Amino acid sequence: MCGIVGYYGPQNPKDVIIAGLKKLEYRGYDSAGLTVLHQGQLKRVRAEGKLKNLEQKIIGEKFDGHLGIGHTRWATHGVPSERNAHPHQVQGVSIVHNGIIENYLEIREELLARGAKITSDTDSELVAHLIAEEVQKQNDLLKAVQIVLGKLRGAFSILAIWEKQPDRLVAFKDGPPLVVGLGDKETFIVSDVQAALQHTKKYIYLDDREIVLVRGDQVDIVDPTGKQIKKQIVELNWSAEQVEKMGYSHFMLKEIYEQPQAIASAMEPHIDSETHSIRLKNVGFGTAPQNIDQLNTLVDWEKTCATLKGINKVMIIACGTSYYAGLAGKYYIEQIARIPVEVDIASEFRYRKPVLQPGTLVMTISQSGETADTLAAIRLAKESGATTLSICNVKNSTIDREAHGHLYMNSGPEVGVASTKAFTSTLVILNCLALAIGKIKNSLSSAQEKEHIQALLSLPSQVEVVLAYDKYFTEAAESLKSFKGFLYMGRGVSYPIALEGALKLKELAYLHAEGYAAGEMKHGPLALIDERMAIIMLAPSDELYEKTVSNLEEAKARGGKIISIGTGENEKLKKISERYLSIPKAHWSTNPVISVIPLQLMAFHLASSLGYDVDQPRNLAKSVTVE
Ligand code: M6R
Secondary structure, three states: OOOOEEEOOOOOOHHHHHHHHHHHHHHHOOOOEEEEEEEOOEEEEEOOOHHHHHHHHHHOOOOOOOOOEEEEEOOOOOOOOOOOOOOOEEOEEEEEEEEEEEHHHHHHHHHHHHOOOOOOOHHHHHHHHHHHHHHHOOOHHHHHHHHHHOOOOEEEEEEEEEOOOOOOOEEEEEEOEEEEOOOOOOEEHHHHHHHHOOOEEEEEOOOOEEEEHHHEEEEEEEEOOOOOOOOOOEEEEOHHHHHHHOOOOOEEEEHHOOHHHHHHHHHHEEEOOOOOOEEEOOOOOOOOOHHHHHHOOOOOOHHHHHHHOOOEEEEEEHHHHHHHHHHHHHHHHHHHHHOOOOEHHHHHHOOOOOOOOOOOEEEEEEEEOHHHHHHHHHHHHHOOOEEEEEOOOOOOOOOHHOOOOEEEEEOOOOOOOOOOOHHHHHHHHHHHHHHHHHHHOOOOOOOHHHHHHHHHHHHHHHHHHHOOOHHHHHHHHHHHHHEEEEEEEOOOOHHHHHHHHHHHHHHHHHEEEEEEEEHHHHHHHHHHHOOEEEEEEOOOOOOOOOHHHHHHHHHHHOOOEEEEEEEOOOHHHHHHEEEEEEEOOOOOOOOHHHHHHHHHHHHHHHHHHHHOOOOOOEEEEEEEEOO
């Protein structure tokens, strides 16, 4: 993954780079470094560990000049250490790299045979050597990069500077994202717009195998042969404040509390609140929108109807939390729209030679829109001739740009590595999509449509209510400390929520938790149950409630300690459970959005009271741009 920042302009490059890396630390945080062209020479500082270690190390250091690059790392090749930290520097060339060079062993051998002195265990350093060799021959950084690009295989985005061309910054990519921010006489090249939002709202999104050449004030994008490419400039409407903590202790907590607004923004374009009817807006099937303006002017409900009318199956593909949202989508689409849905993990889908029958809509879900496996899956689906639809949070991300149709989570930037508001917004979007397919395919009556929409419209205020119960979730989190393991369980559409709850606990509190379909307990997991096993049961008052209660009794009879999450006052659940957490009564289709919130908050409180870094859990990164 890794975050990269490059800067050319009148501000002090060190300040711009450090501020940018702070915004990108979610992409990796096991070491960081920067190089500034200071008084005609490359000045590099690197540090193992989080960015704050680098900041500490450069206190009192002077960095002048107008050109620099920086990096925050998520290790792929070579342990996290200063030696393996970026930038990598060879004979006046300095580079930062995000991704993986797949043919690195081959390149390494060739370089060693030519007498190169390799000082790290990384694949990235090899790129610095290759460019350094070529600049000596070509006497030009761009030409050198053009040649080196042809030698690399894998997934990479790379920034390079050369001390002999002090006004140049050259960047290229094939895979992980790279965005060019255009300021007033200054240019930013970053992994994610968040790193430059405080400076500019104007961006160019690089496509694969494009090279950007910054030469003083001038920015050119060329193909590998050097031919100019005309690119669209996208003007963003995210504000820099949206990526600040705004008084919250953690981004994750802020993002949990933003959910009422995020959910409302997710459904807003697709619901006519006066007529209580669904009309998916600006899905854009069949078009390849170049920018947000174009997206916003598309009037395509008819085109969407025509596309969705022709589908007879939906295949949902995603990773992690987005995959669990997809599993909930299966319940929505099958129950509401009555067409079959298959859900797959992207890393499995892409290698299992999937059979995509005609009429299958392939839908990917990705908050970042950059997850490597999900991107590969959508490309594979397109090659097989399938119509694709993406649900992304980050507009103009690679997956968004490549899909035929587009739906947006509209959650605003999500910075905490653990996904929260993107998950609940996705549930809302999937709910809207199910209603739209149901309506188009006549499997949803207008009375049912109104009932579902009423439920959706009530959701933001119901989420507010659950958030107001946080003190109960804080107390519950404290009580979880005494357990050795956790089983999260639910039935029906609560089952994916149980999976998501277990993932939140694992990734934040580093505790072993499993999500299970409650009906499966007697097929194995019951053997795990003793007084040190906590059972966290989602038991809403839905049509499966009685069966869920029976599963709870079975667990209790074997000594399991139960924390149940149910609807309103519920004496029965209170009696069975060690702790009963009440949430507002909701429609079956919106209950999952409400019931995941206690699970998010319990994981948050437990992890933070254990002293863990909630926003940046160990070994993880927000945007997984490598396989
Ligand atoms: O950006 P994406 O939605 O594609 O990311 C997918 C997963 O990497 C992500 O959901 C991950 O599981 C989160 N850490 C979960 O909190």
